[in-house]
Amino acid sequence: MNCCNCRRDIADYSNFCYFCGVRQAAPIPQGSAPWQGKRLMRSSTDVKVAGVCAGFAEYMGLDVTLVRLLWAILTIMPVPVLGVVAYIVSWIVMPIAPLPVPHVAPEAPPHPVTTT
Numbered sequence: 001m002n003c004c005n006c007r008r009d010i011a012d013y014s015n016f017c018y019f020c021g022v023r024q025a026a027p028i029p030q031g032s033a034p035w036q037g038k039r040l041m042r043s044s045t046d047v048k049v050a051g052v053c054a055g056f057a058e059y060m061g062l063d064v065t066l067v068r069l070l071w072a073i074l075t076i077m078p079v080p081v082l083g084v085v086a087y088i089v090s091w092i093v094m095p096i097a098p099l100p101v102p103h104v105a106p107e108a109p110p111h112p113v114t115t116t
Contacts, residue, residue: 001014001024003017003019003020003022004024004025005020006019006022008020010024038059039059040055040056040059040094041055041059041094041095042055042090042091042094042095042097043055043058043097044096044097044098044099045097045099046064048068051096051097052087052091052094053071054067055090055094071087075087
């Protein structure tokens with residue numbers, strides 16, 4: 001492992017560099033990655049009003065049409081204002097998902113020109 005300050009080689013288990021004394025960051029254990037769970041975010045691609053229903057559908061692994069139907073029933077059944085208020089609060093609180101990066105195929109290298 002290298003010191004993050006002086007870039008000298010130190011033992012992997014060291015908490016401090018024994019050359020410059022700077023505290024070292026805790027190493028990430030082998031085979032484990034940082035948390036990569038799902039986040040509840042509004043959809044940026046499947047949007048009807050604000051992407052809230054599509055965000056909930058993606059988070060819960062359901063069909064977006066089913067979630068929209070359940071949200072409409074929630075809006076009119078128990079308390080007529082509850083679904084509208086919940087949608088507006090979700091719209092404000094939920095962050096919008098980043099746009100997906102389009103996949104671009106790598107260009108083939110040009111064929112060399114041979115002259116004879």
